[in-house]
Amino acid sequence: MKVELAIIRGGEKRLVPFEYAPREEGERPMALDVLLQAQATDIPDLSFRYGCRNRTCGLCTVDINGRPRVGCRARVREGDQLSAPSTLPVVRDMVSRRDGIARQLRGRVPSTLRGNDLDVEAPEDYHALTACIECYACLDNCPMHARNFDQGIERRDENKAYTSGNPFSLLKLQRIRLDPVATREDANKALNAAIELGIDACYDCPGCKCGVGIDLKRKVVKPLVDASKALLSED
Amino acid sequence: MDKETVVLSYDVIVVGSGGAGSAAAHAASRDGARVLVVTKDPIGCSDSKIAEGIVTVRGVAEESDSHEVLSDNLRLAGGDLPVPEITEAFAEDSEEAYDWLRRQGVRPRIDSKNGGPVVLPIALGGHSHRRSVSHDNGGLAVGHAAWNAVVQGDGVDYIEDSWFLDIVTEDGPEGPVVAGGLIYDAGEGCLIAVQAPAVVIAAGGLSTLYFPNTDTMRGNTGDSYAVAARAGAELVDMEQVQFLPFCLTSPPSYEGLLAGEPVTAGYLGVIRGADGKIILDSVMLRTRAECAAAMVRAVEAGNGTESGGCYLDLTANVKGERSAKYYVKFVHTAVSGVMVTVRQALGRAASEFKEIWEVRPGAHYCMGGVRVDAEGSAKALTNRHPVRGLFAAGQAMGGVFGGNRLGSTSLSEGPIFGARAGHKAAELRVKKMPEEKKSLSSEFEIALRSYLEVFGQEGDRSGSGMIRELQKAAWNGIGPSRSRVGLERFLRQVADFRKQASSIAVSKESIWNQAFIDYVEFLNMLDTAEAVAVSALNRPNSLGAHIRMDGGNTSVLFTKPYSVGVFHAKSGGLQTCKLNRPSTPWSTLLAHAYHGLKRRLELKILWVLPLALQDRIVEKKFRDVMGSLETEKPEAERKVSNGEELEAA
Ligand SMILES: Cc1cc2nc3c(=O)[nH]c(=O)nc-3n(C[C@H](O)[C@H](O)[C@H](O)COP(=O)(O)OP(=O)(O)OC[C@H]3O[C@@H](n4cnc5c(N)ncnc54)[C@H](O)[C@@H]3O)c2cc1C
Ligand code: SF4
Ligand code: SF4
Ligand code: FES
Numbered sequence A: 001m002k003v004e005l006a007i008i009r010g011g012e013k014r015l016v017p018f019e020y021a022p023r024e025e026g027e028r029p030m031a032l033d034v035l036l037q038a039q040a041t042d043i044p045d046l047s048f049r050y051g052c053r054n055r056t057c058g059l060c061t062v063d064i065n066g067r068p069r070v071g072c073r074a075r076v077r078e079g080d081q082l083s084a085p086s087t088l089p090v091v092r093d094m095v096s097r098r099d100g101i102a103r104q105l106r107g108r109v110p111s112t113l114r115g116n117d118l119d120v121e122a123p124e125d126y127h128a129l130t131a132c133i134e135c136y137a138c139l140d141n142c143p144m145h146a147r148n149f150d151q152g153i154e155r156r157d158e159n160k161a162y163t164s165g166n167p168f169s170l171l172k173l174q175r176i177r178l179d180p181v182a183t184r185e186d187a188n189k190a191l192n193a194a195i196e197l198g199i200d201a202c203y204d205c206p207g208c209k210c211g212v213g214i215d216l217k218r219k220v221v222k223p224l225v226d227a228s229k230a231l232l233s234e235d
Numbered sequence B: 001m002d003k004e005t006v007v008l009s010y011d012v013i014v015v016g017s018g019g020a021g022s023a024a025a026h027a028a029s030r031d032g033a034r035v036l037v038v039t040k041d042p043i044g045c046s047d048s049k050i051a052e053g054i055v056t057v058r059g060v061a062e063e064s065d066s067h068e069v070l071s072d073n074l075r076l077a078g079g080d081l082p083v084p085e086i087t088e089a090f091a092e093d094s095e096e097a098y099d100w101l102r103r104q105g106v107r108p109r110i111d112s113k114n115g116g117p118v119v120l121p122i123a124l125g126g127h128s129h130r131r132s133v134s135h136d137n138g139g140l141a142v143g144h145a146a147w148n149a150v151v152q153g154d155g156v157d158y159i160e161d162s163w164f165l166d167i168v169t170e171d172g173p174e175g176p177v178v179a180g181g182l183i184y185d186a187g188e189g190c191l192i193a194v195q196a197p198a199v200v201i202a203a204g205g206l207s208t209l210y211f212p213n214t215d216t217m218r219g220n221t222g223d224s225y226a227v228a229a230r231a232g233a234e235l236v237d238m239e240q241v242q243f244l245p246f247c248l249t250s251p252p253s254y255e256g257l258l259a260g261e262p263v264t265a266g267y268l269g270v271i272r273g274a275d276g277k278i279i280l281d282s283v284m285l286r287t288r289a290e291c292a293a294a295m296v297r298a299v300e301a302g303n304g305t306e307s308g309g310c311y312l313d314l315t316a317n318v319k320g321e322r323s324a325k326y327y328v329k330f331v332h333t334a335v336s337g338v339m340v341t342v343r344q345a346l347g348r349a350a351s352e353f354k355e356i357w358e359v360r361p362g363a364h365y366c367m368g369g370v371r372v373d374a375e376g377s378a379k380a381l382t383n384r385h386p387v388r389g390l391f392a393a394g395q396a397m398g399g400v401f402g403g404n405r406l407g408s409t410s411l412s413e414g415p416i417f418g419a420r421a422g423h424k425a426a427e428l429r430v431k432k433m434p435e436e437k438k439s440l441s442s443e444f445e446i447a448l449r450s451y452l453e454v455f456g457q458e459g460d461r462s463g464s465g466m467i468r469e470l471q472k473a474a475w476n477g478i479g480p481s482r483s484r485v486g487l488e489r490f491l492r493q494v495a496d497f498r499k500q501a502s503s504i505a506v507s508k509e510s511i512w513n514q515a516f517i518d519y520v521e522f523l524n525m526l527d528t529a530e531a532v533a534v535s536a537l538n539r540p541n542s543l544g545a546h547i548r549m550d551g552g553n554t555s556v557l558f559t560k561p562y563s564v565g566v567f568h569a570k571s572g573g574l575q576t577c578k579l580n581r582p583s584t585p586w587s588t589l590l591a592h593a594y595h596g597l598k599r600r601l602e603l604k605i606l607w608v609l610p611l612a613l614q615d616r617i618v619e620k621k622f623r624d625v626m627g628s629l630e631t632e633k634p635e636a637e638r639k640v641s642n643g644e645e646l647e648a649a
Helices: A031-040 A099-103 A124-130 A143-152 A167-178 A184-196 A216-234 B019-030 B067-077 B084-103 B140-151 B223-230 B288-300 B321-334 B336-346 B410-426 B442-452 B463-478 B484-503 B514-537 B586-608 B611-626 B644-648
Strands: A002-009 A012-019 A061-064 A067-070 A081-083 A090-092 B006-009 B012-015 B035-038 B156-159 B162-172 B175-185 B190-195 B198-201 B241-248 B270-272 B278-280 B310-313 B357-366 B390-392 B562-568 B574-580
Touching: A002 A031, A002 A090, A031 A061, A031 A081, A031 B463, A099 B140, A124 A167, A124 A216, A124 B140, A167 A184, A167 A216, A184 A216, B012 B019, B012 B175, B012 B223, B012 B410, B019 B035, B019 B084, B019 B140, B019 B156, B019 B198, B019 B410, B067 B084, B067 B586, B084 B410, B140 B156, B162 B190, B162 B223, B162 B442, B162 B514, B175 B198, B175 B442, B175 B514, B190 B442, B198 B223, B198 B410, B223 B390, B223 B514, B223 B562, B241 B288, B241 B336, B270 B288, B278 B288, B288 B310, B288 B357, B321 B336, B321 B611, B390 B410, B463 B484, B463 B514, B484 B514, B514 B562, B514 B574, B586 B611
Parallel strands: A002 A081, B006 B190, B012 B035, B012 B198, B035 B156, B198 B390
Antiparallel strands: A002 A012, A061 A067, A061 A081, B162 B175, B175 B190, B241 B357, B270 B278, B270 B310, B310 B357, B562 B574
């Protein structure tokens, strides 16, 4: 099976053809299988991220034909093109630089939760949001995240954090708002953070899509949008 | 490497951001230390995140579950190799550690009857009590907690995509003293020299040595052990590598992934050889080591499948109409993530337990590790000096589990010993930081130079290729089945590999130099593999996870227990030593043996009863611990997608 790998080094991009040799009859390999085989054969110093091979660590996200997919569970077809996630700056080959995302939550999440008895049941949506594997597939086509690269200039603050948000960061903030052990103050802080990160971008956005099927529109964006509108109309 | 080395100073460096590293960082920062967390994978992306998420919490379900009982369980399972002061610390702190996880956002289901966390209905193999708490979304719950403790921003700085290379020590009057460490920041493309009086190693295990026969994260390249040993620390129990019995053999993309625990074999699960005959019954009551040993022996005796596995036969559990639904529900609560994997890999019928599963042992965890005391401080033989300022926690440390780790204990081990090490490390902080950075000592300069020289190294070999060769050799030489001849052959291979390391080509790229990363990880894997092999040679008989095909079994009743220690000798090469351990008293051993025999007998009797009767008895057993399923309300929208739908999309 023939595929193309986007090899990016020192800012230069080459499209390298690769012939995948199936390991058993009729094998439909995952993107990660292709990368592992390319590393074992043609391109020993190929850079790509992976960890668990089991759709849990969130590291192996690559673009297949320009769309982000969780590489260890995304099957590849004849002629597909694999490249680094294009929603973040590419470092080398299939590796993009991700650290500016999490950093924007520094100082915005509580360092210790102290608001309640620990033996308290969390709402169902809290568990639904915990299913996030931090694969960043949801950054694709997010207008809020795109603000970080407006006019081709990368916008990061002195902590190297992106200044505008994204569905993942909103998920983390909404999770705090749902946590029965968080204080009122923690929850308010989370809502304010969502506003600072640019929740207004969501007001007329058709909505985001999660790489593992979490209902972001209903469980993350809507409650934050509603709460932020209510808060802003109070002022 | 064209970028200048960055110089930083901190009170504590924590290597790793899984359960152990995040707890260490949080604890040290609470004590006022300035902490730098360095991690090669992004924050929280670790074994702790990809785990099944089952956590040991002493006393959570049963009054009689005392500290002594839990500590005894650990030591008994570990063949008396665990260090009593360490297992006692584990038993004392497990509730506190769990509360810490909860204060970072881990939320169990709450039992409406007793008001505490819901506990798995059956004790995991080797646990005398029910004390394992499972979580929706498995380890992801713990992963979010670890992430939170590091990212939150209060007293903890971090860098990710950064490989911790080595600890730098200086010679003091009482042996080596930690001066800091060296880091390769691949994202920025520079080396970083960090001056710090304390380093906590929480960089996980070594299972990538056995790829693809492993279910762990790629990053488990033995860095913890290699780095600590190079700094002068002693390692213990390194021959004790845990192979989980039930890992998948196919399809290729799923090779090595976890397919269940002994306890999820239920009351009627058995292991069969390739000839279809039962090679181990009462699987549910066995430890991981017992199951893996039975399988390895069957394969060696020619009764294995083509891919070197055996069959896990769970079909009897779903033959009885009444008991089947209890069994299915039990497995899905205990290991929901595993069931998604099995369904995808083996298909619907297998995932409904109607077909047998082909399974093979896979590397999961290293019981051995850095020799430390119960606070995580490095320890040494009386004629040697410990490295002052060196700490280890989590899978990186030794002495907790010895010959066998019981299920659900590692997600507690991380926060328990992470917090202990973090607090102790914070005590070494300098009260007032010098205004200006000290210039780097000669020890730092020498260490730096040795790494800078690698950039631009010429040769005809690749690091990733060498890693693959080492992995193959390791599975055969120091894998689940061992012999003197095989171990000696492996050590000769190690010596060859070491010679070839200088022919690994490394470019001069500064940013994300993949060949440099592969080179560094290859050497760590090599150092670790050698420590495993040398230790394994020093244990001629089988014990725990260490199976010697050419030796007998070690009787816990009649032999004096000892651990194998290993360290770099001054003269070069590895030196080993024997560390005596106290025996568990006869009375405890006999009581345990009697209890085990009784439970096994009960299962054996079940097996020969007519189906209808068997069905009723098993149903009753499940009902007694799970409550009746008849009255339970349907679970609305409880399971969040684990990816299956998306595959279809
Ligand atoms: C599939 C699976 C299921 C499991 N299920 C359970 C379970 O249900 N219950 C249970 O108790 N245990 C379980 N375990 C075991 C448990 O998850 C691990 O043993 C435990 O999480 C180890 O924690 P740790 O903090 O020591 O290491 P890890 O969580 O593995 O963290 C290691 C960290 O070190 C970093 N690192 C490594 N090398 C370097 C370096 N050179 N420089 C910088 N950073 C480095 C990594 O990036 C990572 O952040 C499971 C394991 C697996 C693989
Ligand atoms: S919300 Fe979904 S897509 Fe976004 S990071 Fe989490 S799991 Fe990935
Ligand atoms: S709804 Fe908001 S978070 Fe989602 S894609 Fe649109 S702007 Fe981004
Ligand atoms: S490798 Fe972990 S999610 Fe793909």
